[in-house]
Amino acid sequence: QLPSQFGTVIAHLGGAGDPFFFDFPGLLASRDVTAGMPVNSDDGSRLGYVVLVYDANTFYDRVRSTLLKLAVATVPALILLIPLGWVWGDRMAKPLLRLTAAMGRIGKEHPEKVGAGITAQGNDEIGQLEQQFRAMLAELAQKQALEREVVVSERLAAVGQVAAGIAHEINNPLGGMLNAIDTLNTHGEPDAQTRKTLGLLERGLAQIRATVGALLFEARLDSPAMSLSDWQDLKLLIAPQIQAKQAAFHWEIELDEAVALPAHLVRQLVLNLLLNAVKAVEVGGRVDCLVAINGLGLQISVSNTGQHISGVAMEHLFEPFGSVAIAEGRRSYSLGLWVSYQIATQLGGTISVDSAPGRTCFAVLLPVTSP
Numbered sequence: 001q002l003p004s005q006f007g008t009v010i011a012h013l014g015g016a017g018d019p020f021f022f023d024f025p026g027l028l029a030s031r032d033v034t035a036g037m038p039v040n041s042d043d044g045s046r047l048g049y050v051v052l053v054y055d056a057n058t059f060y061d062r063v064r065s066t067l068l069k070l071a072v073a074t075v076p077a078l079i080l081l082i083p084l085g086w087v088w089g090d091r092m093a094k095p096l097l098r099l100t101a102a103m104g105r106i107g108k109e110h111p112e113k114v115g116a117g118i119t120a121q122g123n124d125e126i127g128q129l130e131q132q133f134r135a136m137l138a139e140l141a142q143k144q145a146l147e148r149e150v151v152v153s154e155r156l157a158a159v160g161q162v163a164a165g166i167a168h169e170i171n172n173p174l175g176g177m178l179n180a181i182d183t184l185n186t187h188g189e190p191d192a193q194t195r196k197t198l199g200l201l202e203r204g205l206a207q208i209r210a211t212v213g214a215l216l217f218e219a220r221l222d223s224p225a226m227s228l229s230d231w232q233d234l235k236l237l238i239a240p241q242i243q244a245k246q247a248a249f250h251w252e253i254e255l256d257e258a259v260a261l262p263a264h265l266v267r268q269l270v271l272n273l274l275l276n277a278v279k280a281v282e283v284g285g286r287v288d289c290l291v292a293i294n295g296l297g298l299q300i301s302v303s304n305t306g307q308h309i310s311g312v313a314m315e316h317l318f319e320p321f322g323s324v325a326i327a328e329g330r331r332s333y334s335l336g337l338w339v340s341y342q343i344a345t346q347l348g349g350t351i352s353v354d355s356a357p358g359r360t361c362f363a364v365l366l367p368v369t370s371p
Contacts, residue, residue: 009036009051025056032056095119095126099133111141170208178205225258226266231291234267238274245278247285247304254292260369261298261347269343270300272336273362277304280360297349297368303361309353317353340364 012021013036022035033054039047098118105114115137118130181202184190190198231253242249259266270289277287285305292299309317318341340362344351349366 005032005034005053006051009034010049013038013049030056033059095130111137174205174209224263226261226263227258228255230263230267234270241278242287245281246283247281247287250288252290259298261366265343269340272340273302276336277302280304280306282306296365298366300364301361303359305359308357308360309355
């Protein structure tokens with residue numbers, strides 16, 4: 001009259017098999033868990049069997065109850081800990097990844113560009129590491145700038161000494177030849193072919209004189225202050241060449257009085273920048289010249305439309321007889337930009353260039369002393 005599972009256990013134990021029986025149907029089965037073993041007397045005769053039946057429903061209820069308790073206890077904790085862990089890991093990993101990427105770019109890009117994404121927030125270990133990294137980049141940028149300045153200064157000093165010496169030697173005989181041509185044109189009676197030849201010689205010598213004049217930029221103590229009439233002279237000098245390019249010319253001088261700066265140096269600096277702008281502007285383009293006084297000094301801005309200057313050429317832009325690559329070949333800047341740089345430096349100022357597709361702007365800042 002016992003349930004069938006008892007008979008299954010006894011039938012197994014009655015044979016010559018294992019003296020212990022255990023049946024676990026698995027977590028998804030519906031039958032009960034059973035176990036059993038025979039009971040023998042001292043002389044080895046069998047007295048009977050011990051059979052244990054564990055109700056499956058009770059077992060699975062306890063398993064489900066345990067799993068539910070574990071879920072209730074762990075799932076909220078996981079829901080809370082996983083986002084916290086992700087945020088914390090992200091906060092730890094992202095700065096380190098940025099630093100790793102930035103270190104790989106050192107030597108390939110400018111230090112300021114490398115450190116653009118390093119924020120250096122906080123005073124924890126990572127924040128201190130970022131601060132030290134930015135400090136290292138700043139020192140590296142300063143070192144590179146000093147090295148470039150030393151190289152450029154040595155090169156320009158050598159070129160300047162040679163050029164100035166040559167210019168002084170050429171200037172006197174050059175003036176004599178131009179005077180001779182002028183005398184021949186005025187008092188002689190040359191024929192048409194001779195006049196044409198003399199005109200060709202005069203233009204060539206005038207170009208040589210302009211180049212030599214660009215080399216003679218040393219300051220003179222007796223130079224007058226830059227007056228409003230000097231600015232007007234510059235406009236009159238450059239206007240015909242801009243008109244030859246059929247370019248628009250915007251001229252804005254926001255000055256009410258003379259500026260306490262050597263007139264011949266400022267005139268030459270601005271004229272060089274304007275000539276450079278005329279050379280670079282396309283036909284029908286635009287040239288702008290803006291001059292104003294602010295708290296920092298005299299600000300001069302000369303800009304033009306047309307082909308822009310590439311980033312690589314910027315490093316050699318103010319070197320003598322430099323040239324830059326453009327879409328249609330190479331554009332030479334001769335001595336004008338180098339002389340402009342020397343004048344700005346000699347007057348304690350700065351000169352910079354900002355070039356983007358379609359527009360290039362040269363900006364000069366010259367400190368103004370008391371009149």
